[in-house]
Amino acid sequence: MIEVRNLKVRFGNKVVLDGLNLKVEKGESLVIIGPSGCGKTVFLKTILGLIEPEEGEIIIDGRNIVKCNKNEIFKIRGKMGMVFQSSALFDSLSVWENVGFYLLHHSKLGEKEVKEKVREILKAVKLEGVEDLMPEELSGGMKKRVAIARALISKPEILLYDEPTTGLDPITSKSIMQLMKEIHENFGTTDITVTHDIKLTSFIAERIAVLENGKINETGSFEELMKKSENALIKSFLEMERKNEERNGN
Amino acid sequence: MYSFVEVVGRKFLEITQYIGSLSLLSLNAIKKIFKKEKRKTHILKYIDEIGVNSFPLIGILSLFTGMVMVMESANTLKKFGVQYYSAGLVSISMIREIGPVLVALIVAGRVGASITAEIGTMKITEQIDALEVLAVDPVSYLVTPRLIAGIIGIPALFFLSNLLAIVGGFIIGVFLVGISSGMYLYQTFRFISIRDLIVGIIKIVVFSIIVICVSCHQGFQTKGGAEGVGKSTTISVVVSFFLVIFANLILTAIFYFLK
Numbered sequence: 001m002i003e004v005r006n007l008k009v010r011f012g013n014k015v016v017l018d019g020l021n022l023k024v025e026k027g028e029s030l031v032i033i034g035p036s037g038c039g040k041t042v043f044l045k046t047i048l049g050l051i052e053p054e055e056g057e058i059i060i061d062g063r064n065i066v067k068c069n070k071n072e073i074f075k076i077r078g079k080m081g082m083v084f085q086s087s088a089l090f091d092s093l094s095v096w097e098n099v100g101f102y103l104l105h106h107s108k109l110g111e112k113e114v115k116e117k118v119r120e121i122l123k124a125v126k127l128e129g130v131e132d133l134m135p136e137e138l139s140g141g142m143k144k145r146v147a148i149a150r151a152l153i154s155k156p157e158i159l160l161y162d163e164p165t166t167g168l169d170p171i172t173s174k175s176i177m178q179l180m181k182e183i184h185e186n187f188g189t190t191d192i193t194v195t196h197d198i199k200l201t202s203f204i205a206e207r208i209a210v211l212e213n214g215k216i217n218e219t220g221s222f223e224e225l226m227k228k229s230e231n232a233l234i235k236s237f238l239e240m241e242r243k244n245e246e247r248n249g250n
Numbered sequence: 251m252y253s254f255v256e257v258v259g260r261k262f263l264e265i266t267q268y269i270g271s272l273s274l275l276s277l278n279a280i281k282k283i284f285k286k287e288k289r290k291t292h293i294l295k296y297i298d299e300i301g302v303n304s305f306p307l308i309g310i311l312s313l314f315t316g317m318v319m320v321m322e323s324a325n326t327l328k329k330f331g332v333q334y335y336s337a338g339l340v341s342i343s344m345i346r347e348i349g350p351v352l353v354a355l356i357v358a359g360r361v362g363a364s365i366t367a368e369i370g371t372m373k374i375t376e377q378i379d380a381l382e383v384l385a386v387d388p389v390s391y392l393v394t395p396r397l398i399a400g401i402i403g404i405p406a407l408f409f410l411s412n413l414l415a416i417v418g419g420f421i422i423g424v425f426l427v428g429i430s431s432g433m434y435l436y437q438t439f440r441f442i443s444i445r446d447l448i449v450g451i452i453k454i455v456v457f458s459i460i461v462i463c464v465s466c467h468q469g470f471q472t473k474g475g476a477e478g479v480g481k482s483t484t485i486s487v488v489v490s491f492f493l494v495i496f497a498n499l500i501l502t503a504i505f506y507f508l509k
């Protein structure tokens with residue numbers, strides 16, 4: 001469904017992605033891990049067409065978005081949803097206007113019908129009765145749920161999550177992880193998540209890709225990577241996981 | 251260490267790039283004025299922000315300006331026995347020169363700064379990216395409605411500003427200098443022609459486009475955190491001031507030669 005070939009992204013003299021190759025199958029939940037600043041967010045934004053690559057191809061449903069014009073990219077983005085690290089809710093709009101933003105701009109539905117759809121989608125992310133609140137009145141976890149609802153309202157085939165649990169307390173993180181898993185199972189979306197949260201990775205990943213030095217160095221399931229990988233990052237992840245289990249066991 | 255030539259070259263490239271991207275954004279926003287989109291509510295909201303909310307400040311400052319102009323000019327003109335000409339001086343200079351510049355500079359400081367801060371904050375909190383992801387063009391959504399509102403709201407402020415400057419001049423001219431009210435009003439409108447009004451309107455429309463486009467463009471250029479927003483806001487006001495005064499020079503020269 002998504003195929004990235006020889007992707008190269010550069011900011012000035014700094015090469016962030018350097019010949020990255022990756023294939024994501026339809027309905028798969030892929031987690032990209034990597035150290036801070038390795039280009040995980042840049043990768044997601046490049047897939048969305050927000051950053052123009054220097055070289056390479058990004059094929060989504062058979063179309064190379066690198067070669068598409070703005071209108072074509074907007075059409076392809078209709079199939080995609082993105083949950084930003086900072087949630088990126090429009091702070092001048094209420095919750096329902098944020099969630100219903102796509103429908104208000106791209107459908108012929110009236111305000112009443114959009115509000116109804118918003119209520120339905122907020123119910124699906126377990127957030128009810130907040131439609132008329134403003135983003136500043138929400139907690140971090142609630143903001144994340146609203147951001148997920150906003151990404152879901154266009155019924156996307158592909159969902160991209162940028163560090164979805166960063167800055168959340170452990171209990172809220174757990175509930176967001178469960179929500180992501182439920183959405184993946186119930187909506188059948190193809191998910192790409194970038195994170196350095198080991199718990200989130202082990203919970204939602206069907207496959208993991210390790211991004212280092214601008215390339216995908218390894219891919220495999222959580223268990224496969226933990227068993228065979230010699231990668232220092234994977235080993236440190238494994239160590240953290242082992243410590244977590246020990247702590248939970250005690 | 252960079253040599254002098256390298257520093258100058260780098261600065262020149264930066265300025266060229268800035269002018270290029272500002273021109274592209276402005277043309278893009280102007281082009282989109284003619285595109286049919288749902289934005290009536292937005293435009294009304296921005297007219298309120300740009301025009302209605304700026305009126306008290308612009309009104310008071312214009313009143314004071316009119317008063318000062320009559321006080322300053324009447325004393326000199328009195329020596330020639332033609333102090334009533336100060337009424338015409340206020341109306342002509344407000345409509346052709348001071349009015350458009352005064353209004354544009356106040357709007358740049360009051361509204362332009364807040365537009366830059368708002369768009370800049372949206373930029374650093376990824377809200378602009380979110381707009382793109384939701385397949386909404388940020389220029390159509392953020393710039394064009396403000397531009398339309400500016401082109402309607404700022405010229406309206408210009409007319410009110412002229413009116414209040416004349417009122418301010420009238421108060422001083424009649425009650426302090428001793429010009430009769432009939433003579434003052436006669437002298438006020440005696441020298442104004444349609445051409446003066448057209449010059450003033452053209453100037454204020456051009457200045458409105460400059461202030462709104464510079465403010466929005468600087469918002470999109472914002473980088474970093476809160477400090478970046480602060481820097482952008484300052485740059486936006488400085489660039490708007492510079493371009494308004496520079497455009498005034500160019501337009502005045504054009505109208506001077508078109509006489």
